[in-house]
Amino acid sequence: MSDRKEPKPSTIKALFAKSGNRCAYPGCPLSLVDDRNILVGEVCHINAVKKQDARWDSSLNEEYLRSYDNLILLCHGHHKRIDTLEGDYSIERLKQMRRNHEDSVSTSTFQVSDSVIVESIFEMTAEDFCWDLEDVANEMEYLISNGTIWAQQPMNRMERNVCTVLDAQLHFLYLRILRMLPHQEKISFIVRHEAWKNERQAHSEASIESHGGTLAPLEFAIAYAGETRERIAHFRATIDKAANASLNSR
Numbered sequence: 001m002s003d004r005k006e007p008k009p010s011t012i013k014a015l016f017a018k019s020g021n022r023c024a025y026p027g028c029p030l031s032l033v034d035d036r037n038i039l040v041g042e043v044c045h046i047n048a049v050k051k052q053d054a055r056w057d058s059s060l061n062e063e064y065l066r067s068y069d070n071l072i073l074l075c076h077g078h079h080k081r082i083d084t085l086e087g088d089y090s091i092e093r094l095k096q097m098r099r100n101h102e103d104s105v106s107t108s109t110f111q112v113s114d115s116v117i118v119e120s121i122f123e124m125t126a127e128d129f130c131w132d133l134e135d136v137a138n139e140m141e142y143l144i145s146n147g148t149i150w151a152q153q154p155m156n157r158m159e160r161n162v163c164t165v166l167d168a169q170l171h172f173l174y175l176r177i178l179r180m181l182p183h184q185e186k187i188s189f190i191v192r193h194e195a196w197k198n199e200r201q202a203h204s205e206a207s208i209e210s211h212g213g214t215l216a217p218l219e220f221a222i223a224y225a226g227e228t229r230e231r232i233a234h235f236r237a238t239i240d241k242a243a244n245a246s247l248n249s250r
Contacts, residue, residue, distance in 0.1 A: 006125050007066045009117050012043060015073055016112035020105025024098050025078035032073055033112065039119045044079045046070050046094045054083040055091055072098045080240060126172055133169040134232075137162050141225075152214045159221035166228040173235040180242060200227045 016032065023030045023041060032041030048056040049065050064070055072094055074082070082089040140162045149155050174193060181189055207223035210216045 005062045005066050006121050007043065007071065009114075009121070011066070011068050011071065012117045012120050013112060014068055015043065015071055016116070017109050018102040018105070019073045019110055020101075020108055021110045022101070022105065023075040023078055024072050024101040025074055025082075026097065026100070028075060028078055030075040030077075032075075033116055037113055037116065039116050039123070041073055041075050042079050043120045043124055044072050044074050044082075046072055046091055054086040054089075069095070076239070076242070130169050130172045133165050137165045137169070137225075140165070152218070156214070156217040156221070159218050159225065163221050163224050163228065166225055166232065170228055170232050170235070173232060173239070177235060177238055180239070196231065200224065200231075203227060 019032060021032050022028065023032065030041070032039070034040050045053075045065065046055060047060055047065060047070050048054050050056065051058075060070075082094065140158055143149050144155055144158055149158055178186055178189060201224075204220050204223040204227065208216045208219045210219060
């Protein structure tokens, strides 16, 4: 269970106020909030809140991790870059990057709406929980595969729970892509995803070999989880591709 503290609304408001409504990466022209008051940038941690993420430090407490000093506003592409190339972006370099950016736009104060503040906090916490869900699914599948759970009915229930957790993770990524798409593409994306869900159901049912037996639900769930994991990987690749395309277009 995650008890991570989210940033305070006042902290997010102060970050945006000093941002000039621009990504803090040097030379990046991208806005954080577009002309229709939609959040298109990201509030990012400098020191990560999770052990496997960039610049994690076990000595830091929750209050520091959610403080102004540990946050920076970036577009998605530059957020992806600094976390992927962790060795190139030290803590001090990122803090100096934010200071330099704020100094360059110090003559103007950007007033962010309450709706954007709320969405910023949601995006941060939802992303963290998305990864937490993956950890939970992996742990449950480990318990099944190593023989910790050996009775058929508990195994069936556990694998069904894996499917539920993966579906929650998939849904978050689905909503994130939907939000990124131009308005004219949103409906077709919804229709394609619904078609994929129907195909997943059919493929999972076709994978059952033990028809009428107690093993059938497990066979279905394993196939269902596999298809869902592939879709999650596809959605993550889609998000990263969009970020890279944005960077390369400049």
